[in-house]
Amino acid sequence: MNRTNLLNELWEYQNKHGYISKRAITQIAKSLKVSILDIEGVISFYHFFHQKPTGKFIIYLNNSIISEFKGFQYIKAAFEKETGCTFNEYDENPLFSLFETSCIGLSDQEPAALINFYPFTNLTVKKVKTIIKQLKEDEKLATISSSFISKIQYTPSEEKTMLFRNYIEGNSLKKIRKYSASEILENISKSGLTGRGGAFFSTAQKWKYCKESKSDKKIIICNADEGEPGTFKDKALLNNYPGLIIEGMIISAYVTGAKEGFIYLRAEYKYLLKKLEKTLEKFVDKGFLGDHICGIPNFNFYIKIQLGAGAYICGEEKALIESLEGKRGEPRLQKYFPTQNGYLGYSTIVNNVETFAKASRVIELGTTYISKIGTQKSKGTKLLSISGDVAKPGIYEIEWGTTIRELLKLCEALSPYYIQISGPSGECINSTEFDRKICEEDIACGGSIMIFNRSRDILQIQKNFMNFFKIESCGVCTPCRAGNQILYEKIKKIERGLSTEKDLEEIKQWANIIKLSSRCGLGKTSPNSLVMAIDKFKDYFNLKTSPITENQYVEFDMENAIQEYDDVINNL
C-alpha cells in the first residue's frame, strides 16, 4: 500500500465497520511501515473517521450559525429524544450515532443533517421523528433522503452569464487544438481571471509558475473542499456542470504539461461522487481524458477523485496537499508556493472549482465576451451562495460590481441588519454599507453571503464563528490554536455581562497579534469578523459592555463562582 492511498484505505474500514479498529490500524501501520500513532494521528485529525464503534446510521447535524438560527437546538434535542443517544458521544447504540459537524453546504435548507452522507434538509421536530421511525423500520436512505440541490435563483441576462448557460461537452476543449499552450495561457491572462477560492490570486500567474517549473511531474488539483460556512456554490457547479470543471482542469494540464490531476471532494458532498466518476468515465470514452487527448499527440492527462474526511483546514491548498499525501492536514510552511513544492514535491496547481469552470468558459467564449462583463478590475461574473434571513436563499450568478442593495432586493432580504461576506473568515457589514459593490475593488466575495435581520444576536454569531475556528484550526501553531480559544473566552465574558470597553480594546490588540503571527490563512483571518463587528455595531457592543470607570473593583460573577459549591452541598 502507498501512503497516498491512506485516506481511501481508512474510508474503506470506516464504511465497512462503522469505525477503524485498533486491529485495522495496526495492520495499516504495518503495511506502511509506520508507527501506529502515526496512523492514529491521521484518523483523529478528520472528524468523519471514528476509532470507536458507531451505530448503523451516523447522523451529522450541521451546527453552523444559519442552522443555529433556524432551530438547531430543537432539532438536536429531537434527534436525541428519538434515538436515545447523546450528541458527540460513542454510546454503543447499534442503530444510531449522533455528531455535530461544521457547515455541510446546505445553508439554503437549514437545519440540515447528513445521515450516512445522505442529505436531510429543512428539518423540523416532526420530520426528525418520522425519519428516525423510518430508519428503525429499515427504509432505504436513498428513498427517504432530501434533495441536496440548491435553487439557482438568479443569473444575469444571457449575454452576461458565464457559468449558468448552455453547456456542450468538449466545446472549450475543441478550441485548444488550434492554440499553443502559451497562447491559451495568454488568453487566461487577458481575461484577468483570478482565484475564486477566496484569495483572488491571478490564475494565469499561477499556471505560468507551474508551466515554467522544472519539476519532473506536474499536478493539477481541483479544490472541491468548499468548507467556508455559508458556501455552497461549488456544490451547484459540481452538480450542474461537472464537465465544465473537468475541462478547465484539462486546459490547465495542456498549458502546464501536467499528466496527473485530482479532484479533492469534501466528504460532505459524497452524494456527488457517482456523478463525477461517471463524467470522468464519459470524458475518457470521448477521448477528452487519457492519452493523446483530442487527438493531440502526447497530451496525456488523468484525473482521480480523492474524498476528504471532514476537516475545514483541508480547503487550504497547502493543507489539502498534505491530506492528499495521506497525512494530517496541517498546512505546510508559507515558504514555498505549491507551484514550487506541491504534491509529493512536484509543481502543483491548486484551483477552486469555480476557477476551473471559468477558465473553461474563457477559452470557450473568448476574452472579448468576458471583458464586457463586470467592472474595471473584476471581469465577468461571480457565483454566490446566499442564505440567512431571505425569502430566496440559493445560488446567484451576479455580474461583478453588483451592489449589496441590489443583491438584497434580488434575494428578498427581510429587514437586513448584519451581513457576513465570504463566511466567518471574511468580513461583516452594516446597513450604512449597502451601496458598496461586490468586486475586487470594493468588497471581494469568495462566495458565501449570510444575511441576518435585526432579531439576530451579533454575539451569538461571533461565538458560533469563533467556536468554528477553535475546532477547525489544524492546531499546529500557537497563535491560532491558543489565540482563537482565548478570543472565544472573551466572547463568553461579554455574553455574561462582565466586560468593559477595555475588553473590546483587548480583543482588537489580541486579534492583531494572532493575525500577524499565525502560520496560514485560517489564523490570519479568524479574528477579522469579530473586530469588524465591534467597530461596525458600536451601539450593540456599547449595550453589552460597561464603560471604563475609576472603579477599583473588577466585575465578578459571584453567582457562577459559588454555584458548584452550592450544588454539592445541596445534594449532600
Place this chain on the structure above:
Amino acid sequence: MERISFTIDGRICASDKGLNLIEAAKQNGIFIPTLCHFKHQNPIGSCRICTVKLNGKAIAGCTLNVQEGMNIEVNTPILLDTRKAILEMMFVEGNHFCPSCEKSGDCQMQNLGYETGIRSARFPHLFVERFIDAKAKRIVINKNRCIKCKRCFEEVTTNDGYKVFSFINKGNKTIVSVDYEQEEKLTESQAQYAMKICPTGAILVKGKSLSKPFGDRIFDQGIPGKTIPFLKTNKNNNSTQKKLVATTSLAGCFGCHMSMLDIDLGLLDLIELVEFNKSPFTDIKKFTKRCDIGIIEGGCSNTHNFEVLRAFRENCDILVSVGECAIWGGLPALRNTISLEECLNEAYKNSLSSEQDETIIPNHEEIPKIFNKVYANHEIVKIDYHIPGCPPNSNHIWNVVKNILFEEEYAIPYPEFKYD
C-alpha cells in the same frame, strides 16, 4: 560560499547566502528567540516566537533564508510584544506550574519568559484538563506542559526509522502522544535525548526527573558570587512620615510571607521606613488606617478571600500581587482543571484518613463558600503591580515595594526573575 548583506532593524549585516535567518542573525550578534527551531535545514515553524518582518511582511524567522538586500525587522516594539504575547499564550493554554515542574530552571520556555520579562499573562488562563501519560516504558509525557512545537516528532525516531511522537486530534484539542510500541525500542540515551530536546517539561524520563537539582540550576546562582542585595533607601527623600503597609495571605502557603521576613537585618532598615497595619506580622485583623500599599499573597479560592481582597482594595492606595498564586492562581490552581465536586470528595470523603460514611464535606453558614476555581486577584480587583516568583526573593520583594513607595529607580536584574 557567496557572502551577502542584508539589514536587521536598519543595521547592515553580512553572512553566507541562503543561511537560515536565526543563525545569520546570531553571527551578527542579534538574538532571535525560538522554541521549535532546532535544525535549520528543516524548519518547523510551529511556535511562531521568532516572528519577524521581511520587507514589511510578518513571517517566522526560522523559515527564512537570507538573501542579498533583505530588509528584516526583529526588535521593533510590535514584534517584541508579539513574541511576549505568544509566550503568554503558551503559559495560559497549558498548565504550567513551574514550582512543581521537573524541568524548572532548565526549561527553554521558562527562560524565554524571563527573557521577555513576563510578570503576568495578559490572557486568561484556560485551565483545560490534560493528563499525564506514564504508560510508556521509559518516558512520561506531561501533556499540561507541551507547547506543540513538534521538535520531538522530527528529532526522535527509532533506529529502524519509526516515529515515536505525534499529534492526535486537531484544533484546540490537539495534543502530543507517544507510541508505546516504538517507545519501547528507544535506548536509554535516545529517551534522554527526547527529554533534552523538549523545550519544556513535557517529556520526562522515568527515574531521571530533575534534570538539575534545585540550587544548582543556572538561575539559582543569580549573578555568580552575588546574592540579591537589599538596597538602602536614600534618606534624602523628605517624607518623615512612615509609609503604611498591609499584607495578607489568601489562597497561598504563607511562603511569600516567610520570604518577606527573610530579609534578616534588612528588617531593621525596613521598619524605619514603613509601619505595618493589617497584616499577619502585626496580627491586626481589621484596617485601622488607610494604607499606602497592600501586599497580597495567594489567589482567591473562596468567598472569604474575596471579601478580604475587596477590603484591601478599599483601604489601600496601591495593591501588589506577590507570588504566582496571587498572580494567576499558582499551585492551588492545580485544582482548576478538576471539578469542585471531585476535589471535595477526594479531600473529605475518599482520602486515606477518612472513614467510610464517617466524614462529610464541611458546610455551615459561617464557613466560606469555595469557588468553582481559584481566581487570579486581578480578576476581582484592580491590581497595580505583579511580583512573580514562588516565592520571590525577600530582598527582591522589598526592593520593588520601596521602588513603588518612594519612586526610586530599581531595574530588575535578569537572575531575580523567577517563576519558582
